Amino acid sequence: MAKLHVTTTINGDPVEFLCEPHHTMLDVLRGSLGLTGSKEGCGSGDCGACSVTLDGRLVCSCLMLAAEAEGHQIRTIEGMAEGEMLHPLQQKFLEMAALQCGICTPGMLVAAKALLEHNQEPTETEVRYWLAGNLCRCTGYDKIVRAVLETAAEMRGAAR
Amino acid sequence: MTDIRYLAPRTLDEAVGAFAAAAGAARILAGGTDLLVQMKAGTVSPGLIVDIKKIAEMTTIEETADGGFCIGAAVSGAVLGEHPRFGKVWPGVLEAVNLIGSTQVQGRATAGGNLCNGSPAGDSVPAMIAAGAIVTVQGPKGRRQMSVEAVPAGPGRTNFAPGEILVAFTLPPRPKGSGDAYLRMIPRTEMDIAVVGCGVSLTLEKGICTAARVALGAVAPTVLLVEAAAKALVGTKLDAADLDTAAAACSASCRPIDDKRGTIAYRTKVAGVLLKRTAAIAADRAGKV
Numbered sequence: 341m342a343k344l345h346v347t348t349t350i351n352g353d354p355v356e357f358l359c360e361p362h363h364t365m366l367d368v369l370r371g372s373l374g375l376t377g378s379k380e381g382c383g384s385g386d387c388g389a390c391s392v393t394l395d396g397r398l399v400c401s402c403l404m405l406a407a408e409a410e411g412h413q414i415r416t417i418e419g420m421a422e423g424e425m426l427h428p429l430q431q432k433f434l435e436m437a438a439l440q441c442g443i444c445t446p447g448m449l450v451a452a453k454a455l456l457e458h459n460q461e462p463t464e465t466e467v468r469y470w471l472a473g474n475l476c477r478c479t480g481y482d483k484i485v486r487a488v489l490e491t492a493a494e495m496r497g498a499a500r
Numbered sequence: 501m502t503d504i505r506y507l508a509p510r511t512l513d514e515a516v517g518a519f520a521a522a523a524g525a526a527r528i529l530a531g532g533t534d535l536l537v538q539m540k541a542g543t544v545s546p547g548l549i550v551d552i553k554k555i556a557e558m559t560t561i562e563e564t565a566d567g568g569f570c571i572g573a574a575v576s577g578a579v580l581g582e583h584p585r586f587g588k589v590w591p592g593v594l595e596a597v598n599l600i601g602s603t604q605v606q607g608r609a610t611a612g613g614n615l616c617n618g619s620p621a622g623d624s625v626p627a628m629i630a631a632g633a634i635v636t637v638q639g640p641k642g643r644r645q646m647s648v649e650a651v652p653a654g655p656g657r658t659n660f661a662p663g664e665i666l667v668a669f670t671l672p673p674r675p676k677g678s679g680d681a682y683l684r685m686i687p688r689t690e691m692d693i694a695v696v697g698c699g700v701s702l703t704l705e706k707g708i709c710t711a712a713r714v715a716l717g718a719v720a721p722t723v724l725l726v727e728a729a730a731k732a733l734v735g736t737k738l739d740a741a742d743l744d745t746a747a748a749a750c751s752a753s754c755r756p757i758d759d760k761r762g763t764i765a766y767r768t769k770v771a772g773v774l775l776k777r778t779a780a781i782a783a784d785r786a787g788k789v
Binding site for chain 2: 386394451474
């Protein structure tokens with residue numbers, strides 16, 4: 341079976357790769373592209389550890405075929421910091437210890453960033469519903485939710 | 501996983517041609533939130549995947565001149581939710597579509613896929629049936645239209661002819677004083693499959709219900725249009741006794757299964773309870789238009 345040739349943009353950079361038709365975006369990110377920040381938890385769209393954005397929209401990369409990336413813009417956790425400069429959410433997760441084992445963290449950060457781009461002043465309820473598709477098996481949800489709310493408040497302050 | 505082909509045609513004719521030529525070995529890829537899970541679990545192994553998201557007609561939402569809506573089968577829940585008008589005209593359909601899965605799933609999952617997946621518990625299906633939505637399908641023999649309630653044939657099965665693809669949903673214009681709503685019973689607050697789902701759409705004139713449609717999910721092998729419940733509402737002021745009659749009609753229509761999410765007795769009772777609550781929300785919305 342001939343491999344598919346896909347031309348896409350990942351974290352702002354043009355990228356080309358070859359994949360099998362059944363490969364998911366997550367397979368390709370973690371495999372041939374070596375971007376292992378996105379994690380495979382369930383592989384069925386339940387846990388959100390593989391969260392990326394596709395043209396700015398939050399999706400599970402395990403529920404997307406790699407071939408579907410053709411001509412689109414993908415952003416992953418690897419594109420969140422700017423060089424050594426952490427994104428405010430990353431910084432706040434560290435400061436507030438909003439992680440335990442860390443497996444869910446990349447997905448939480450990508451999902452939280454998508455939330456704050458869409459809603460700069462989320463309520464706690466809105467944060468919890470938005471992140472309902474990101475599971476933390478250490479069950480450290482409270483610190484994660486507080487870190488997202490705190491970051492949102494700081495980013496609003498900085499924008500003023 | 502051997503010998504899968506992937507196609508992303510730009511026209512519906514190409515998609516129908518390839519889909520029909522594969523004679524049952526092909527699967528349509530819209531949001532993929534069911535298909536990729538089924539492929540991973542090994543319950544389906546398609547020889548051909550036809551991605552319909554590059555076809556303009558499949559991915560657009562159009563408000564027609566008469567005030568109806570046409571929604572492409574590959575429009576995601578998130579995109580539908582961002583439409584400036586749709587949720588104002590059809591809040592019940594939108595809340596049902598937006599109940600499907602997480603934020604991530606909403607970014608991909610479509611009402612078209614929800615219907616074609618054939619689950620009796622699909623959240624958008626009762627709301628679409630209550631809305632009186634019509635689907636357009638296209639196959640090797642051309643186009644035809646059918647009501648949404650005529651699509652499901654049983655769990656995981658539809659009444660589409662071989663080679664037919666779901667193209668779009670058409671929702672009718674709304675008379676003044678109309679409202680719709682969808683409620684589902686799940687044991688938690690998010691991320692679960694309906695134990696019972698109920699969609700109601702109705703029209704009020706001077707406090708009298710002049711038209712109604714009621715649909716129930718997860719209480720039979722297919723989503724049900726409950727005409728007896730609608731009949732019990734029409735001509736009334738939706739007083740408690742009228743709602744009791746309609747609720748009894750809902751319970752009487754149930755042919756559910758016993759499973760870990762709910763027993764037959766529980767689903768049957770909850771169907772009536774949900775009818776009353778859903779009708780109250782739809783009536784409240786109708787009064788505000």
